[in-house]
Amino acid sequence: MPDEGTPRTIVGVMPPEISHVGLRNVLRGWLWIPVGPEEHDSRRDQRHLIVYGRLAEGVTGDLARARLGALARSLEISHPLENDGWGIAIEPLRFGFSPRTRAMMLMTMGAVSFVLLIACANVANLTLARANGRRREIATRLALGAPRTRIVRQLLTESLLVALASIPFGILLANWGRNLLLARAGSPELAAEVSIDSQVLLFSIAVAALATILSGHLPALHAIRRDPYNVLNSSGHHGSTSGPPHAGLSHALVIGEVALSLILLVGASLFVQSFRNALRAEGGFDTSQILALDVDMTAEKTVPPESASLRLSETVDRLRTLRGVTRAAAANLMPLRDGGERAAIIPDGLQVPPDRPPTVLLGGVTSQFFDVLNVPIVQGRAFAEDEDRSRSAVAVVNKTMARRLWPDGNAVGRRFRRAAGTGKDGGWFTIIGVSEDILTWNLSNRPLPTAYLPYAHVPVRQPALFIRASGDPLLLAQPARTAIHSADPSAIVLAVRTMTDVHQLVLSRNGTLAWLFAALGGVALLLGATGVYGVLSYFVSERTHEIGIRAALGADRRTLVRMFVRQGMTLALIGITSGLAGAWALARVLRGSLHDVSPTDPVSFAGVALLLIAVGLLATYLPARRAAAVDPLIAIRD
Numbered sequence: 001m002p003d004e005g006t007p008r009t010i011v012g013v014m015p016p017e018i019s020h021v022g023l024r025n026v027l028r029g030w031l032w033i034p035v036g037p038e039e040h041d042s043r044r045d046q047r048h049l050i051v052y053g054r055l056a057e058g059v060t061g062d063l064a065r066a067r068l069g070a071l072a073r074s075l076e077i078s079h080p081l082e083n084d085g086w087g088i089a090i091e092p093l094r095f096g097f098s099p100r101t102r103a104m105m106l107m108t109m110g111a112v113s114f115v116l117l118i119a120c121a122n123v124a125n126l127t128l129a130r131a132n133g134r135r136r137e138i139a140t141r142l143a144l145g146a147p148r149t150r151i152v153r154q155l156l157t158e159s160l161l162v163a164l165a166s167i168p169f170g171i172l173l174a175n176w177g178r179n180l181l182l183a184r185a186g187s188p189e190l191a192a193e194v195s196i197d198s199q200v201l202l203f204s205i206a207v208a209a210l211a212t213i214l215s216g217h218l219p220a221l222h223a224i225r226r227d228p229y230n231v232l233n234s235s236g237h238h239g240s241t242s243g244p245p246h247a248g249l250s251h252a253l254v255i256g257e258v259a260l261s262l263i264l265l266v267g268a269s270l271f272v273q274s275f276r277n278a279l280r281a282e283g284g285f286d287t288s289q290i291l292a293l294d295v296d297m298t299a300e301k302t303v304p305p306e307s308a309s310l311r312l313s314e315t316v317d318r319l320r321t322l323r324g325v326t327r328a329a330a331a332n333l334m335p336l337r338d339g340g341e342r343a344a345i346i347p348d349g350l351q352v353p354p355d356r357p358p359t360v361l362l363g364g365v366t367s368q369f370f371d372v373l374n375v376p377i378v379q380g381r382a383f384a385e386d387e388d389r390s391r392s393a394v395a396v397v398n399k400t401m402a403r404r405l406w407p408d409g410n411a412v413g414r415r416f417r418r419a420a421g422t423g424k425d426g427g428w429f430t431i432i433g434v435s436e437d438i439l440t441w442n443l444s445n446r447p448l449p450t451a452y453l454p455y456a457h458v459p460v461r462q463p464a465l466f467i468r469a470s471g472d473p474l475l476l477a478q479p480a481r482t483a484i485h486s487a488d489p490s491a492i493v494l495a496v497r498t499m500t501d502v503h504q505l506v507l508s509r510n511g512t513l514a515w516l517f518a519a520l521g522g523v524a525l526l527l528g529a530t531g532v533y534g535v536l537s538y539f540v541s542e543r544t545h546e547i548g549i550r551a552a553l554g555a556d557r558r559t560l561v562r563m564f565v566r567q568g569m570t571l572a573l574i575g576i577t578s579g580l581a582g583a584w585a586l587a588r589v590l591r592g593s594l595h596d597v598s599p600t601d602p603v604s605f606a607g608v609a610l611l612l613i614a615v616g617l618l619a620t621y622l623p624a625r626r627a628a629a630v631d632p633l634i635a636i637r638d
Helices: 061-078 099-133 135-143 148-185 188-193 198-224 228-233 247-280 305-320 385-389 399-405 473-487 499-542 544-552 557-589 602-628 632-637
Strands: 290-296 325-331 341-347 359-365 377-380 394-398 415-418 429-435 450-454 464-469 492-498
Touching: 099 148, 099 198, 099 247, 099 499, 135 148, 148 198, 148 499, 247 499, 247 557, 247 602, 290 473, 290 499, 305 325, 305 385, 305 464, 305 473, 385 450, 394 399, 399 429, 399 450, 429 450, 464 473, 473 492, 492 499, 499 544, 499 557, 499 602, 544 557, 544 602, 557 602
Parallel strands: 359 450, 394 429
Antiparallel strands: 290 464, 290 492, 325 359, 325 464, 341 359, 341 415, 377 429, 394 450, 415 429
């Protein structure tokens, strides 16, 4: 197969599940070719390659870090201009996800774990109630000489049998949830990768079995700790003002359920508000009528950067001549997605720590970039055509960078340079304009301090091309491909989409996460409510005799209802108070994933707390009302 005019022979085929770790999967397949020398990337301040290595036997991660750290210090001494302040970081390949993806995975696993803990607490309470109902049977077995370990095994076996019987229903529910989640995500690639295979099933069954053992072990131990003599000699009526013997443990489990439910619901509320705000946001630019193309300029590997930039300029010029095109531009970044180059800079005239210079995103753009995206220039001006083609040392910075570095004055006219490496004009760039902020990565992140340079200063092999159309931008897809290939026959168009589609894809990801958290929060709320209701209902049934005596002595129904509601709401309020503290800690973790929502949003915290209070009142009132309706004569006789 040809590549840059040179035939290449396919020597191997990788398994279908292998993909490029940490990179966005633009195509349906991947092609790996040997890394060759790239003359224009031979500068020591170019750090775009990722190195993969396997540790030798007996070499730990700490030892590898120490050796690579020594290598980095050696490079810093021998080449201080390009390597001053730079080190080498290593991490396991399994952590090769982006920080945002890793955070989302951890948050999702945390939410699922919370729901699992709530379910375990419910099962533990049910097991406690069941064991308490069989306390005379267990006491009789112990009195007859049955080993306590055998009774524990029997109770755990019964719990496991119930869990095994529920596995088919769990698989059906999981498959339904997967289909619903994928329908919400709207990603065919995700649908192909997410499946309930044998590994998922085995892991889920193992987790369910472990959860069953953990939730059944404590009640089983609690059941065999009682003295058989006291149990067998107790009266048939075991109600008391303090409830059953295991009331303290049951209360603790209910408090934990309520607290975990509140934490999940606060997280769901924050994500739903973030998604709602993202629906109204467009990332700082106008997404309508823009066609975006990912292009691989393969010729850039064999020509100097100046020639490659000129070839890209010719490509942009051809796109501008197409019928229906009003403006066209190229950039080394894609708004709302990825791109750009992180770099440390030295602002002229500002005192910055030499070991911690400010870091900004360097965006290489052609002259009409801001016009194509309709990004306002709030101070100064945008690039002129000759500045783009002549590699002029000028820059346009966004409001975030201007406000952060020059908060008390006008950024126009100020200068900065890269912290490593020099170039034309001593490496200094003069700021000629300040633009509105553009969200580069996604709608959930705050704008990054960004400096836009003429594209020739930061060329990349895979630039993004943008076309603003006078009508439907998709009608320009094929003409744009033809124009690109006519300007550069070796160029490969990787993907074509409208910026509206890019915006909707970002929204679908945020919406899927918000929907997932909302669903998990709803499940947690249901489990928490049933837990409170179940515990109080059981306590009411255990105290039927006491209720009858109270009613016979003159206690009216309203007094009995208040007594049980007060007991139930005390547990709920303790759980809500504990949950608010946990939710505050969770909110700080979610800060980077929220769009225009405070992580300590009072509406979310107060609203969820009031919701749980209302649910707690309902869950306690129903068994309390049933208790108050007990006939005193029947209760005392029974």
